[in-house]
Structure formats: structure tokens, C-alpha cells
Amino acid sequence: MSAVEETDVLIVGGGPAGALLGFLLARRGIGVIVVEKQTSLERDFRGETVAAPSVVTLRRLGFGPALDAHGFLRTEGVTMRMEGRRVMHVDYRRFALGEVPVDIPQPALIAMFSDAAAEFPTFEYRFGTSFTGLLRDGDAVTGARLRRRDGSTSEVRARLVVGADGRFSKVRHAAGITADVQHMARDFLSFKLPRPADWGLQAELVVDRDRHLVVLPTFPDFLRVGHNLPKRGLGALRAAGFEPFKAGIMALDPRLAPVVAEHLNSWDDTSFLEIFTAEVPEWTRDGLVLIGDASHTCTPILGQGVNLAIQDAVVIAPVIADALSTAGPVPAAAFTGFVTERRRHKAHVTSFQRLQEKALATGSTPGVLLRRARYRLLDALPLKYRIFGGVLNAPHGIDPADLAVAAGGSRPGLGV
The missing domain is CATH 3.30.70 (Alpha-Beta Plaits)
Known part of the structure; x- marks a missing residue:
């Protein structure tokens, strides 16, 4: 017979979105379990660039000392070369944020989040634990069924299940939500x-x-x-x-x-x-919400995946905390504002990515000449910093209050 447990929030997927959200909720005194199917973090991640605004956010959350202690690689700019000629250069140091993108291994980043969260008694991160199905009461999601690598099973009853399990989300599939996959x-x-x-x-x-x-x-x-x-x-x-x-x-x-x-x-x-975007028509059910790639898969262009995940976690944490103030499963309606805001930002990123992909896929001689001329013209104009800044440094919709440590939940190195 399966063991039965209870918690406030069950997060399926222990990547950057799930681990950071787990920390933000645990810091508020919320009971949270994060489950990750992999047995460790020691695996290769393709996208490890943290954009400058995300670096600012992480430092304001108190992760600056951990970032500095681990070490990272600053990315100071990007150069575009087309048919053997340099056509554009963007110097990230010219942006006014005071930070540039950094490259840091995602296992280290996730470990920073989960290690910080582990200091709170309401948090647990479980490796080697797979999601196998949702628990329901009528139409409302009330938890999930899980299986460990040793074959043992359990049921975790939760007031909210968060699907943070990536572009091929099993939580999304179990909820009956179909992604509109658009292949590049x-x-x-x-x-x-x-x-x-x-x-x-x-x-x-x-x-x-x-x-x-x-x-x-x-x-x-x-x-x-x-x-x-x-x-x-x-x-x-x-x-x-x-x-x-x-x-x-x-x-x-x-x-x-x-x-x-x-x-x-x-x-x-x-x-x-495989390169595709996924438009997900619904991100929520009563008792369930999707975040990160599970709700808005982007292409690798400009390395936005990890940054959208960080943004999602920071924006949704206070929404979840407020919604848990009432009894029962968290209603889908509690996330209306979150979904609207994050969908708008993701659409902005995706539209820019599609423009870039269309330009890069050009192979005809007239198209190549026109593309090169456009980039060289853009490079000559200060306007390029406004255009690239609009995507690379776009506002996250993060309220500064969301970055403050919850009352009574601070600890050395994690204050603001």
C-alpha cells in the first residue's frame, strides 16, 4: 500500500524554476516538497547563461555570496559575423544594469537554491522520485502519485501541485492540457x-x-x-x-x-x-499551475529558458502565498494575473526569437545580402541597444517587495 503524506505545495521538477520556487515558499514558512526524477544534479545542461537582470534578481535575493564563492564566467558582449565579415557587436557592459550575463553550471545554481531552502524546516528536496499521476477530488487536483527508484510508491496530498517538469511535462499531460507545439x-x-x-x-x-x-x-x-x-x-x-x-x-x-x-x-x-516553441492554452487547474518550460517553451536563441524560469518563480511565489491563506485547493482563478503577465512577456521573447530564426535561415543570395546590410545598418545606430535591451534586459514584472525576505525568515547571506 502506498504511503500517504501531506504538504502545502508539491513541486514536480527540481530544475531552476522548481528549486528557486521551493526556496521562496519555504522562506515564507510554507510546507513544500520538490521532487526530481534524476538521482543527482550531475548531468549536462545545454543552457547555463544567466541574463543580467536575473543576476540582479539573484543578488537581491541574497545569492550573491554563493555565486561569488562558486565562481562564474562573465559574458561581456556578442559579436555577429556573416559570410566572413563582422556585421554587429553589442557590448553588454553598456547597459545600465550594473551586471552582465554570466555562465554558471545549472547544477551549481540549483544546489544554491536547494541548499538555502534546506535550512528551513518546511522544505524537502527528493532526488530519484518520479511523478506518475495526479490525485483529484472531482475536477480539483489534490496531489500526486510518486514512485522512487527502488519501486516504492507514495501519495502526496497538497493544496497546490506545481508542474515545473520541463518542455515534455508529464504533469501537463496528466492534467489534460495539450501544448500547441510549433516546430522551427x-x-x-x-x-x-x-x-x-x-x-x-x-x-x-x-x-x-x-x-x-x-x-x-x-x-x-x-x-x-x-x-x-x-x-x-x-x-x-x-x-x-x-x-x-x-x-x-x-x-x-x-x-x-x-x-x-x-x-x-x-x-x-x-x-x-529539437527546436520548437510550445504555446500552452491553459496553465492552471484548481489545485495546479504550470511554470517554466512546462507552460511556455522557448527556443535556445538568446538563452532565455533559465531566465524565464527564474522570473516565473519570483513572480508566482507571493501569489501562491496569498492563495494559501484560504482553505482547500488553490483555485485556478488565483493565477489569472500571473498567467496574463507572464504570457505577455513570453510572447515578446518568442516574437524576437522567431525574427532572429527567420533571418538566420535565409540562404538565397538576395536574402543574404539584405540580411547583412540590415545588421550592419543596425550596428551603426545607438538604437541597437534599445532593441537588444528590450529582450535581454526586459522588465520581469517583479515587484521589489517580492524580493524582500519574509518577516522572520531571514538568515545571514539571504537578506536584501
Whole structure:
């Protein structure tokens, strides 16, 4: 027979959104259990860039000492090169936030959140625990069924279940919410390389007609390289052979040729990512809410996933706390404002990503010439900082009051 437990909030998914939300709720004295199907955090994450506004938010939440103690890599700007010519450069240090994007391993970031939360008696983070189904009372969600790696099962009854389990969310599926998946024309293959000593701290977008590389400095001393390929084109790429693939990378950016030749040895060194966005028509049920990629999947362009997740957690924490002041499952209506606000911000990000993807997918000679001319013109105008700042540094809708430590819940290093 399954064990039965009770808590205020059950969060399914222990990534950045789930772990940070768990901390924010536990700090308010709310009972919260975070469950994560993986047995540890020691796995590879593709997106590890924390945008400048998110760095500001984390420091105001009190995580500055932990960030500094672990270490991170500052990303000082981005350079775009098209058909062998530099066409644009954005210097992140020119923005007025006082921070630049940083690269830090997501396992370290998640550990910072969960370690801070573990100091509160109402918090628990469980590795190796999978979600298997929702508990219901009529139409209201009242908890979830869980299974550990050893096969044991349990039921956790909660006034709110939070689905923070990513782009293929099982919680979303169990709730009967169908995502409208919109595929991009291309997918991505990524890999890591040692960072050459003279590379600097700039991200690079290297484009040749409809082929491109995204090259990101990665903590502590790597480059993360993303290479586009046609949708459903992985099979053909592999059939053509690994050496032609390597040759294509080196031709796109000859600066990478020495490290590619030495360190990129087989398909096992690469990681495939299917590129799509997902529009989710409903984010809530009575007793349930979706956050992060479970509710608004974005593409990897500009690395917005982890940042949207952090924003979601900070914005929704006070909403949940207020909603728990009344008895019973948290009603879906409690999240109307949250959903409206976050959907608007996500749509802004996605529209910019689609414009970027459309420009990068251009392969015809007239299109390539026009694209290059547009970027060079934009580079010459101060307007580029307003355009990029509108996405990279867009307001999060975070009330400064939401960043204050709950009364009686402060501890050294986590005050504001």
C-alpha cells in the first residue's frame, strides 16, 4: 500500500524554476516538497547563461555570496559575423544594469537554491522520485502519485501541485492540457570544446548563408558550440559521416579548427536538441499551475529558458502565498494575473526569437545580402541597444517587495 503524506505545495521538477520556487515558499514558512526524477544534479545542461537582470534578481535575493564563492564566467558582449565579415557587436557592459550575463553550471545554481531552502524546516528536496499521476477530488487536483527508484510508491496530498517538469511535462499531460507545439525549420547539434586562451569573453554568432554556429564562453574554460541542421536532418548528417561534419564546422569558423580537430572525436561528443516553441492554452487547474518550460517553451536563441524560469518563480511565489491563506485547493482563478503577465512577456521573447530564426535561415543570395546590410545598418545606430535591451534586459514584472525576505525568515547571506 502506498504511503500517504501531506504538504502545502508539491513541486514536480527540481530544475531552476522548481528549486528557486521551493526556496521562496519555504522562506515564507510554507510546507513544500520538490521532487526530481534524476538521482543527482550531475548531468549536462545545454543552457547555463544567466541574463543580467536575473543576476540582479539573484543578488537581491541574497545569492550573491554563493555565486561569488562558486565562481562564474562573465559574458561581456556578442559579436555577429556573416559570410566572413563582422556585421554587429553589442557590448553588454553598456547597459545600465550594473551586471552582465554570466555562465554558471545549472547544477551549481540549483544546489544554491536547494541548499538555502534546506535550512528551513518546511522544505524537502527528493532526488530519484518520479511523478506518475495526479490525485483529484472531482475536477480539483489534490496531489500526486510518486514512485522512487527502488519501486516504492507514495501519495502526496497538497493544496497546490506545481508542474515545473520541463518542455515534455508529464504533469501537463496528466492534467489534460495539450501544448500547441510549433516546430522551427531547423534543429541544433551542440558540443563543448576547450576555450582558446585568446578567445575572450564574447559570445559569437558565425553565419554563412543558411548555416551558423553559436559559440558561447562557458564556465570555467570551455566553449559551448551550437550548429544548426535542417529539421529531421540528423540522420542525413550522420549518414554523410563525422569527418565531413567536422570539416564543415572548421570551414564555418577557422578560428575553431585547431580545437575541433583535437577534441571533437565522434558523434558521442555531440548533443542533439529539437527546436520548437510550445504555446500552452491553459496553465492552471484548481489545485495546479504550470511554470517554466512546462507552460511556455522557448527556443535556445538568446538563452532565455533559465531566465524565464527564474522570473516565473519570483513572480508566482507571493501569489501562491496569498492563495494559501484560504482553505482547500488553490483555485485556478488565483493565477489569472500571473498567467496574463507572464504570457505577455513570453510572447515578446518568442516574437524576437522567431525574427532572429527567420533571418538566420535565409540562404538565397538576395536574402543574404539584405540580411547583412540590415545588421550592419543596425550596428551603426545607438538604437541597437534599445532593441537588444528590450529582450535581454526586459522588465520581469517583479515587484521589489517580492524580493524582500519574509518577516522572520531571514538568515545571514539571504537578506536584501
